Amino acid sequence: MEREVILEAQKVTKHFGGxxxxxxxxxxxxxxxxxxxxxxxxxxxxxxxxxxxxxLPITSGKVYFKGKDITGWSxxxxxxxxxxxxxxxxxxxxxxxxxxxxxxxxxxxxxGKERSTKDALRKADEVLDFxxxxxxxxxxxxxxxxxxxxxxxxxKALAMEPELLFLDEVMAGLNxxxxxxxxxxxxxxxxxxxxxxxxxxxxxxxxxxxxxxxVLNFGMELAQxxxxxxxxxxxxxxxxxxxxxxxxxxxxxxxxxxx
Amino acid sequence: MKITRFDKLFGGRNxxxxxxxxxxxxxxALVPLFASGFWMRTLTMIFLLAAMAEGWNYIGGYTGYAAxxxxxxxxxxxxxxxxxxxxxxxxxxLAMVVGVLAAMAxxxxxxxxxxxxxxxxxxxxxxxxxxxxxxxxxxxTSFTGGAAGLTLPFFNPLKWSNQFFYYISLLLVVFGxxxxxxxxxxxxxxxxxxxxxxxxxARMMGINTTWSKVTxxxxxxxxxxxxxxxxxxxSTFVLAEEVFKIDYTLQMILATVLGGPGTIFGPFIGSFxxxxxxxxxxxxxxxxxxxxxxxxxxxxxxxxxxxxxIMDFLSxxxxxxxxxxxxxxxxxxV
Numbered sequence: 001m002e003r004e005v006i007l008e009a010q011k012v013t014k015h016f017g018g019x020x021x022x023x024x025x026x027x028x029x030x031x032x033x034x035x036x037x038x039x040x041x042x043x044x045x046x047x048x049x050x051x052x053x054x055x056l057p058i059t060s061g062k063v064y065f066k067g068k069d070i071t072g073w074s075x076x077x078x079x080x081x082x083x084x085x086x087x088x089x090x091x092x093x094x095x096x097x098x099x100x101x102x103x104x105x106x107x108x109x110x111x112g113k114e115r116s117t118k119d120a121l122r123k124a125d126e127v128l129d130f131x132x133x134x135x136x137x138x139x140x141x142x143x144x145x146x147x148x149x150x151x152x153x154x155x156k157a158l159a160m161e162p163e164l165l166f167l168d169e170v171m172a173g174l175n176x177x178x179x180x181x182x183x184x185x186x187x188x189x190x191x192x193x194x195x196x197x198x199x200x201x202x203x204x205x206x207x208x209x210x211x212x213x214x215v216l217n218f219g220m221e222l223a224q225x226x227x228x229x230x231x232x233x234x235x236x237x238x239x240x241x242x243x244x245x246x247x248x249x250x251x252x253x254x255x256x257x258x259x
Numbered sequence: 260m261k262i263t264r265f266d267k268l269f270g271g272r273n274x275x276x277x278x279x280x281x282x283x284x285x286x287x288a289l290v291p292l293f294a295s296g297f298w299m300r301t302l303t304m305i306f307l308l309a310a311m312a313e314g315w316n317y318i319g320g321y322t323g324y325a326a327x328x329x330x331x332x333x334x335x336x337x338x339x340x341x342x343x344x345x346x347x348x349x350x351x352x353l354a355m356v357v358g359v360l361a362a363m364a365x366x367x368x369x370x371x372x373x374x375x376x377x378x379x380x381x382x383x384x385x386x387x388x389x390x391x392x393x394x395x396x397x398x399x400t401s402f403t404g405g406a407a408g409l410t411l412p413f414f415n416p417l418k419w420s421n422q423f424f425y426y427i428s429l430l431l432v433v434f435g436x437x438x439x440x441x442x443x444x445x446x447x448x449x450x451x452x453x454x455x456x457x458x459x460x461a462r463m464m465g466i467n468t469t470w471s472k473v474t475x476x477x478x479x480x481x482x483x484x485x486x487x488x489x490x491x492x493x494s495t496f497v498l499a500e501e502v503f504k505i506d507y508t509l510q511m512i513l514a515t516v517l518g519g520p521g522t523i524f525g526p527f528i529g530s531f532x533x534x535x536x537x538x539x540x541x542x543x544x545x546x547x548x549x550x551x552x553x554x555x556x557x558x559x560x561x562x563x564x565x566x567x568x569i570m571d572f573l574s575x576x577x578x579x580x581x582x583x584x585x586x587x588x589x590x591x592x593v
Contacts (some may be wrong), residue, residue, distance in 0.1 A: 053463060079465035091460035093453050095521070104453050107446050108465035117446060160464060 109160025312526035314482025320520035323455030328385030336484030362484025393503030519570025
């Protein structure tokens with residue numbers, strides 16, 4: 001049975017002056033899945049998400065959300081129809097408490113229109129409970145440590161009750177133990193029925209949670225497939241570790257097979 | 260300028276300070292029963308400044324846009340009211356509505372393009388705007404009376420004039436306080452603070468930031484416009500040089516910053532502090548413009564040591580010690 005496509009990008013292109021940051025990227029995200037988006041530094045991952053979510057104007061191409069053309073929509077309208085994201089460089093509202101930060105998502109996000117301020121604060125408590133940050137709710141955002149700031153980004157996005165959530169390197173800068181718990185959280189979010197696109201630089205972090213990985217390099221699609229397929233793909237290895245590494249690997253293998 | 264706290268009311272000392280504020284306002288309401296005309300006029304000036312500062316607080320304090328041209332709304336409010344009274348023979352209150360609506364409409368029209376600018380660019384654009392409005396009022400003689408100004412009738416009956424302007428200004432200030440409190444518990448208030456703290460994140464979270472900023476600008480114009488309307492009628496004379504004076508913009512910003520930007524009572528308290536300060540300085544250093552030098556020095560010291568205004572200390576969030584003053588420098592350096 002064909003799975004429902006929740007988001008479709010068709011030949012999405014973003015140029016900065018003469019530089020093509022994203023070039024003709026076709027991507028389908030299926031409802032309920034966790035799709036990984038990987039690529040070396042500067043591959044255009046964040047730019048791609050910025051274009052899809054309306055943070056940056058698109059140069060050309062089309063974006064469909066649940067079959068609806070949302071190309072060129074402003075960011076706030078995209079936020080309201082059920083798409084949320086986190087930012088790689090965290091963007092907390094520093095002058096607000098943790099609870100108020102999250103409540104903003106509940107007030108203006110997907111179902112925000114139906115919610116009063118009080119309902120939104122209640123929803124914020126619920127979300128904080130889910131991400132295990134209840135004990136920090138009255139703290140100001142500028143008092144949090146990085147792992148909690150990353151988690152706050154997630155909570156803010158979750159409070160918007162998105163159907164599709166983009167996570168931009170929520171695990172970067174965390175230690176292995178923190179990565180472990182962040183991955184666990186990503187899985188729990190997905191179990192609640194939220195479709196996820198997880199951008200990650202750390203391959204290991206992503207392989208544990210996704211079924212399907214999309215690789216970008218120089219703004220173009222390099223490969224797609226299961227984590228296993230992608231990680232063993234020669235082009236991917238080359239992109240990440242360089243030409244010389246691949247040659248050295250080959251030589252080693254030859255030496256080994258020659259005995 | 261970096262403003263941080265999102266005050267619901269008063270941080271830790273809610274009840275006590277709210278009680279004090281209510282008591283203070285009640286005392287102010289009783290002042291005309293025993294005070295002389297001089298004190299009533301002085302307090303009326305402070306109220307008008309406080310009303311403008313409360314308005315500036317919406318755009319500058321809560322939304323974080325350094326608007327340096329709010330006197331333009333004061334001027335439009337004054338001219339709008341005067342013209343409605345003279346040309347259309349409206350009674351004052353109806354004319355005031357015209358003046359305030361004109362100021363708000365002006366803020367919306369100007370805000371839509373100008374609020375796309377950020378930081379210094381926005382500040383400069385608003386300064387230019389206020390200057391241009393002053394020039395326009397000065398030279399459009401057929402409409403504004405030009406350099407001759409507009410002369411309004413005296414308040415009738417004249418013997419209640421002081422009381423009338425005193426109470427209407429006080430009413431405006433109290434309305435401003437209530438409006439601030441009301442909005443800060445509404446989505447609009449949250450959206451302002453979100454825009455101030457991070458506009459990109461605010462947009463992505465579903466906030467129509469353009470609408471949010473324009474509303475803040477229009478409401479700040481409403482307060483300044485109302486103050487301008489009252490001021491024009493009170494002085495019975497509206498002149499471009501007077502009602503578009505950049506000093507008024509600076510005063511409302513200083514009052515807000517002294518008291519505490521992004522707090523409910525900050526601009527109100529700051530207006531009193533500013534006025535007392537300037538009166539004392541003129542009294543002690545009346546030679547030439549020397550008092551302005553001293554005022555400038557005090558403002559620099561305040562900006563360096565307590566960028567959050569004195570509300571920070573009044574609300575009990577910080578203790579007034581040397582170490583907390585030094586910590587402020589570290590936290591808020593640009």
